[in-house]
Amino acid sequence: MTHTRIYVPRDAAALSVGAQEVAEAIAAEAARRGTAVEIVRNGTRGLLWLEPLVEVVTAGGRIGYGPVQAGEVPSLFEAGFLEGKPHALHLGPVEEIPYFKNQERLTFARVGITDPRSLKDYLEHDGYKGLRAALALAPEKIVAQVTDSGLRGRGGAAFPAGIKWKTVLGVQAPQKYIVCNADEGDSGTYSDRMVMEGDPFVLIEGMTIAGLATGATRGFIYLRWEYPDAKVALEAAIAAATEAGYLGADVLGSKRAFTLEVRMGAGAYICGEETSLLESLEGKRGQVRFKPPLPAIQGLFGQPTVINNVITFASVPIIMDKGAEHYKNYGVGRSRGTLPIQLTGNIRHGGLIEKAFGVTLRQLLYDYGGGSLSGRPIRAVQVGGPLGAYMPESQFDTPLDYEAFAAIGAMVGHGGIVVFDDSVDMAAQARYAMEFCAVESCGKCTPCRIGSTRGMEVIDRLLAGENSPRQEKLLRDLCDTMLYGSLCALGGLTPYPVVSALNHFPEDFAKPRTARAV
Amino acid sequence: MGKKSSLRVIPVKVEPLSALTAAERTAVDEVCARLKSLDGPLIPILHAVQEALGYVPRDAIPVIAGELNLSRAEVHGVVSFYHYFRREQPGRHVFHLCRAEACQSVGAVALEAHAKRSLGIGFHETTADGAISLEPVYCLGNCALGPSLMIDDRLQGRVSPQRFDELVARAKAGS
Numbered sequence: 001m002t003h004t005r006i007y008v009p010r011d012a013a014a015l016s017v018g019a020q021e022v023a024e025a026i027a028a029e030a031a032r033r034g035t036a037v038e039i040v041r042n043g044t045r046g047l048l049w050l051e052p053l054v055e056v057v058t059a060g061g062r063i064g065y066g067p068v069q070a071g072e073v074p075s076l077f078e079a080g081f082l083e084g085k086p087h088a089l090h091l092g093p094v095e096e097i098p099y100f101k102n103q104e105r106l107t108f109a110r111v112g113i114t115d116p117r118s119l120k121d122y123l124e125h126d127g128y129k130g131l132r133a134a135l136a137l138a139p140e141k142i143v144a145q146v147t148d149s150g151l152r153g154r155g156g157a158a159f160p161a162g163i164k165w166k167t168v169l170g171v172q173a174p175q176k177y178i179v180c181n182a183d184e185g186d187s188g189t190y191s192d193r194m195v196m197e198g199d200p201f202v203l204i205e206g207m208t209i210a211g212l213a214t215g216a217t218r219g220f221i222y223l224r225w226e227y228p229d230a231k232v233a234l235e236a237a238i239a240a241a242t243e244a245g246y247l248g249a250d251v252l253g254s255k256r257a258f259t260l261e262v263r264m265g266a267g268a269y270i271c272g273e274e275t276s277l278l279e280s281l282e283g284k285r286g287q288v289r290f291k292p293p294l295p296a297i298q299g300l301f302g303q304p305t306v307i308n309n310v311i312t313f314a315s316v317p318i319i320m321d322k323g324a325e326h327y328k329n330y331g332v333g334r335s336r337g338t339l340p341i342q343l344t345g346n347i348r349h350g351g352l353i354e355k356a357f358g359v360t361l362r363q364l365l366y367d368y369g370g371g372s373l374s375g376r377p378i379r380a381v382q383v384g385g386p387l388g389a390y391m392p393e394s395q396f397d398t399p400l401d402y403e404a405f406a407a408i409g410a411m412v413g414h415g416g417i418v419v420f421d422d423s424v425d426m427a428a429q430a431r432y433a434m435e436f437c438a439v440e441s442c443g444k445c446t447p448c449r450i451g452s453t454r455g456m457e458v459i460d461r462l463l464a465g466e467n468s469p470r471q472e473k474l475l476r477d478l479c480d481t482m483l484y485g486s487l488c489a490l491g492g493l494t495p496y497p498v499v500s501a502l503n504h505f506p507e508d509f510a511k512p513r514t515a516r517a518v
Numbered sequence: 519m520g521k522k523s524s525l526r527v528i529p530v531k532v533e534p535l536s537a538l539t540a541a542e543r544t545a546v547d548e549v550c551a552r553l554k555s556l557d558g559p560l561i562p563i564l565h566a567v568q569e570a571l572g573y574v575p576r577d578a579i580p581v582i583a584g585e586l587n588l589s590r591a592e593v594h595g596v597v598s599f600y601h602y603f604r605r606e607q608p609g610r611h612v613f614h615l616c617r618a619e620a621c622q623s624v625g626a627v628a629l630e631a632h633a634k635r636s637l638g639i640g641f642h643e644t645t646a647d648g649a650i651s652l653e654p655v656y657c658l659g660n661c662a663l664g665p666s667l668m669i670d671d672r673l674q675g676r677v678s679p680q681r682f683d684e685l686v687a688r689a690k691a692g693s
Contacts, residue, residue: 012660016660016675187656229673263562266561266565281558345624
């Protein structure tokens with residue numbers, strides 16, 4: 001065998017547990033043995049507990065080994081991993097691992113499989129088919145297809161993407177913009193990062209289609225500073241796409257322009273809120289704007305702007321390629337298509353699971369997740385980021401569906417699930433929710449700016465046992481004010497984790513405490 | 519940009535007072551010259567200044583404000599709004615320790631206490647030897663492999679207190 005191909009992820013999560021050292025060790029060991037290998041740096045498959053997950057291309061498919069540490073590389077060579085032979089870390093064909101096999105990968109079809117730096121690899125795996133289909137259509141038809149697919153904004157608010165696009169298409173303006181919200185600040189989420197690092201071209205393609213659909217010729221990707229690897233991946237892909245004529249003044253000879261720039265955020269959770277993000281892109285403090293006017297009518301620099309999350313844009317190419325019906329056939333109720341679910345926190349098998357809407361929390365936590373990492377019972381999960389509700393075991397049969405979650409005072413959000421075992425102190429979590437809001441509030445509206453600090457103080461008094469029933473009443477009243485009186489979702493949803501903790505885990509607020517545990 | 523052209527440029531330009539060193543001043547001028555023609559140039563300029571100098575010096579603010587025809591207050595307001603922009607020289611390495619929920623569920627609270635105790639500093643502080651600055655961060659996007667820590671721009675996962683100590687030793691030895 002000459003030139004065996006080996007995949008070692010370059011995804012930040014894989015790098016965080018030693019993938020770079022593993023890649024270097026494989027190259028060194030191969031050189032020492034005089035064996036020819038080709039190391040491809042792919043994205044991650046999303047089986048994160050197996051990272052660094054090394055794959056070897058054999059006649060029997062891509063055989064996985066993991067989690068591999070650099071020190072184990074010589075033993076892998078010794079065991080004959082280049083031929084896919086057994087070893088303690090041998091996982092068999094990666095695509096047969098149930099966690100991976102049982103997913104419905106539409107948006108993530110290529111992530112972990114292709115070389116994210118290679119436009120050629122992208123094209124060989126159905127890349128840019130969506131753009132080619134879109135180029136043959138009038139803008140109205142593209143928008144209609146996105147609308148018909150039922151795609152809703154994957155950032156968390158779940159607003160129908162097609163309606164936003166239609167508004168922008170219908171406005172006359174000298175300049176329109178496409179803005180990608182890549183300020184993925186919710187704890188328990190990384191699907192945006194995985195796409196940007198593992199398949200950046202799909203985001204570029206989706207944004208280009210949005211440009212064609214609405215008449216926008218310029219796009220910005222607003223990326224959080226915490227994702228330096230994604231920045232490198234995106235800039236390499238933008239350069240390659242521009243070089244090959246997929247971006248620029250004349251996209252694929254269509255006489256239509258679309259250019260793209262990456263802009264870095266600077267550590268402000270609030271900039272994930274769309275109007276703050278636009279303020280930030282304009283070079284201002286990331287303070288929330290009043291709506292109306294909607295960004296679709298007066299967005300970036302006062303011009304009509306489509307602003308969507310990474311996953312929303314990245315889902316568009318497959319919709320244009322395979323049709324609205326294909327996408328719509330996945331899912332339940334009004335939640336159509338698939339959701340990239342991120343299983344995180346205290347979980348044995350953490351990772352990314354792209355599934356059609358409708359899968360239950362229990363299936364995710366136990367069938368996929370394998371229970372908690374610590375081995376203790378799972379007591380609570382927080383779904384939808386730091387503004388999502390804490391859900392107790394009695395709600396684990398809720399299907400992932402925007403409406404089903406809303407009905408029980410919870411939210412799907414960006415699809416992040418954070419798992420806590422029975423050692424969690426839910427009163428401390430409630431206090432943290434208020435603290436986080438105080439740290440990250442933009443300061444524009446009073447319920448959020450001041451309510452969050454008062455919220456911490458009330459929880460402290462409640463836990464200290466200073467007339468607790470009264471403090472609880474006050475806390476609930478404060479939460480009500482924040483919920484209905486805040487300008488945006490930060491102040492408006494911070495009550496979700498607080499009130500859900502109070503409702504479902506009251507015993508944690510009644511515990512006698514000598515010193516505050518937080 | 520419709521918005522930009524509608525701004526009336528006041529032709530009088532006063533050289534702002536500045537206590538920057540010659541090298542710092544050159545760096546700030548170079549960044550402004552390179553980036554000021556961008557749409558919405560302020561945040562890219564602040565990033566580039568911080569990348570060049572390690573922080574955004576107070577005296578860089580009037581220079582940037584002058585270049586962009588903004589008030590000092592506007593630039594200061596932006597610098598102070600964003601957690602990432604620092605107004606003081608950091609240590610040789612910056613440790614951003616994740617405080618968010620997913621990391622909390624696997625021991626981030628204990629790790630934070632360990633980090634502060636072993637380094638002898640709190641958040642937003644730098645060790646006496648100038649080696650390490652410690653900053654909080656709210657999610658690094660590594661939530662299945664927490665607790666997470668970013669050292670400069672390198673992400674670390676599954677950081678136990680023991681691993682933290684190793685990473686500190688390595689950072690100190692390497693700098």
